Amino acid sequence: MNHHRSINNGSGTGTRGERANFSCLWLLVSCGLLAVAGCASSNDLSKALNPDPPAKMFSDADSLLSRGKFNRSAAKFEDLDRDHPYAPEARRAIVMAAYAYYKAGKYPEAIASARRYTTMHPGTKEAALAHHIIASAYFDEMNQPNRDQSTTRKALKELKVLKTRYPDSEYAKSAANRIRVAEDTLAASEMQVGRYYLKRGNYVAAINRFKTVATQYQTTAHVEEALMRLTESYLALGIVNEAQTAAAVLGHNFPQSRWYKDAYALLASSGLTPQEDNGSWISKVWKNVPKFSLGGPG
Numbered sequence: 001m002n003h004h005r006s007i008n009n010g011s012g013t014g015t016r017g018e019r020a021n022f023s024c025l026w027l028l029v030s031c032g033l034l035a036v037a038g039c040a041s042s043n044d045l046s047k048a049l050n051p052d053p054p055a056k057m058f059s060d061a062d063s064l065l066s067r068g069k070f071n072r073s074a075a076k077f078e079d080l081d082r083d084h085p086y087a088p089e090a091r092r093a094i095v096m097a098a099y100a101y102y103k104a105g106k107y108p109e110a111i112a113s114a115r116r117y118t119t120m121h122p123g124t125k126e127a128a129l130a131h132h133i134i135a136s137a138y139f140d141e142m143n144q145p146n147r148d149q150s151t152t153r154k155a156l157k158e159l160k161v162l163k164t165r166y167p168d169s170e171y172a173k174s175a176a177n178r179i180r181v182a183e184d185t186l187a188a189s190e191m192q193v194g195r196y197y198l199k200r201g202n203y204v205a206a207i208n209r210f211k212t213v214a215t216q217y218q219t220t221a222h223v224e225e226a227l228m229r230l231t232e233s234y235l236a237l238g239i240v241n242e243a244q245t246a247a248a249v250l251g252h253n254f255p256q257s258r259w260y261k262d263a264y265a266l267l268a269s270s271g272l273t274p275q276e277d278n279g280s281w282i283s284k285v286w287k288n289v290p291k292f293s294l295g296g297p298g
Contacts, residue, residue, distance in 0.1 A: 054087035070104035095126045098133045107137040128169035131162040145188035156182040187217035203233045215285050228259035245282045247274035
């Protein structure tokens with residue numbers, strides 16, 4: 001009997017006509033797929049080989065930036081860096097993308113882009129701007145003294161780098177002012193915690209906080225109180241020489257301070273006067289302070 005075999009899951013032999021039809025169908029499908037793939041590859045290749053010139057891309061991104069389209073501007077600058085990595089405009093595009101992200105309030109992206117620039121192009125014309133963007137992003141996110149100060153410390157570090165490496169840049173004066181603000185914030189935070197411990201009689205912990213202010217933040221307004229609180233804490237522990245030294249340093253540097261008057265009165269209530277001990281850590285930290293003898297507060 002001449003029964004035809006049918007194709008079974010592609011594994012059967014089938015009739016000659018069926019095999020021919022199947023081959024034709026497969027050929028048509030294959031050609032169609034190749035044509036689609038060819039078109040896609042051709043389009044992708046054309047796009048890769050014919051992007052906008054770098055000067056035009058930079059101009060377009062800069063125009064978006066000036067019109068307040070910060071996110072689109074940042075994306076355009078990054079496109080330029082990706083499509084024309086060796087063009088003269090590409091290097092500046094990195095830092096401009098960071099600036100656009102900063103203006104958009106996207107601080108992590110701004111920091112990442114600016115950090116990439118400082119890593120790849122240290123010491124170049126735009127390096128100061130890149131450091132300024134990093135410092136500004138951290139500075140803008142600083143917390144109040146009663147909150148976590150990790151961002152403030154990062155801001156202070158970057159600001160010092162900017163001021164030290166680029167003292168003649170247009171950003172140096174701003175950096176100096178911001179350094180004072182950051183240090184004042186950190187000192188205020190240390191004082192707040194120190195007072196907390198002092199009120200609860202944890203004098204050692206309190207001293208550690210006041211010591212930080214007296215050693216690291218001597219130019220802030222908080223140092224006067226810190227020296228007085230050191231006098232108070234050491235006296236409470238019976239460490240008289242340190243209490244007298246703290247008061248003496250306070251009186252020498254800030255003779256009109258109300259905190260010195262408080263420290264002097266506190267010592268006087270115990271029959272003591274301010275007196276420097278050269279072996280004290282306070283004396284060593286304030287080693288540029290000349291030796292002196294004090295009477296009462298002015």
